[in-house]
Amino acid sequence: MFIETETTPNPATMKFLPGRQVMADGTREFTDPEAAEISPLASALFSLGDVTGVFYGSSFVSVTAAPGSDWPTLKPQVVAVLLDHFVSGAPLFTGGDAAGIAVPDELDDIGDDPADADVVAQIKDLIETRVRPAVAGDGGDIIYRGFREGIVYLTMQGACAGCPSSTATLKQGIEGLLKHYVPEVAEVRAA
Template structure:
């Protein structure tokens, strides 16, 4: 028994000498993970960046709008609206256009006083420009497509508002308040102007145009008006003038016997040419 016990003790002593010494520390308990160490520079370093970190700000000079000049990023959002005239389209820049009244540019010659109107007429295919309170109406030629024209108009409007230029180079070029009531106006004329300003003009402006008071003949009872913007040359303008405006004026002002449209020289020539072609 004593001999067997001594052999067991000797075997245990040998096994103890051969076994590796346990490490003083456990690396998975005390060592700092590599990707959390400030000295780490491996691929796992990306875990130190928050997952929702914002990318670095882009250089404004690389904006796609730079081709329109200045390297300034544009934030204007322009909306469009159709009109009864298929050749006219309303553009809403989201900013005031005319503070008072409206302004019509039937040709490029009349647009020399306005940088915006001049820029729009520089676009091939634009035949008329009109400024309303918060919109710009552009009329095109029949052979020009809106698919081509709209991006050019967008660019011209954005360039104008970013340039800081005034709408008119000469303040006297702005449209006069044709419906303003003066002291020397008769009661009939005052009533006509009030109806035009409060009842008729807002409805016409909704269609991208305007109507200008040109006078009243008390002897014949004829009111002379001028259609502007999209309403000028619109196929339904004569119907609007007679069925809508004339009926309303004659209803509220019995002295009014009719309404006539007054045309400029260029418009008369265009109508005469159209009649000869037909």
């Protein structure tokens, strides 16, 4: 088995591609060792000591290193953990798959005004078809949180969370796209 690596716009995060499916549906982010306890792979990555974040995409794992960490030293350790996991065929989550595991971030949705159902459908479609694939290419994900009074609330995950260019991505990239196609959008904010 060969694991490819890619840099991301976030210098603290590296993207690892095992050449196979990681998550069947959705994505999953772990920001501390306690949250990672449900995933043997994420727990093993956090046990390396210099890891501060793990993100699972459909076909990749993004790993965020602690400030001051040295990627040339950490990268082979991460690859070894990933190889051990994928070669062994171990489950990604204890107790089955990720289905039914409550993702805390999903509890913080801003919500939508029911009167805006058509606008919300357009926004969600654009995020799903145009924004999420681009963000996944950089080792992250974007989660829709809600639309209220012309403001779209989004959360960046994985390599995109904490990335120096995440504000520019939200404001210049995503906000510009949404405003162009959905005139009711006045602003995009991080939630």
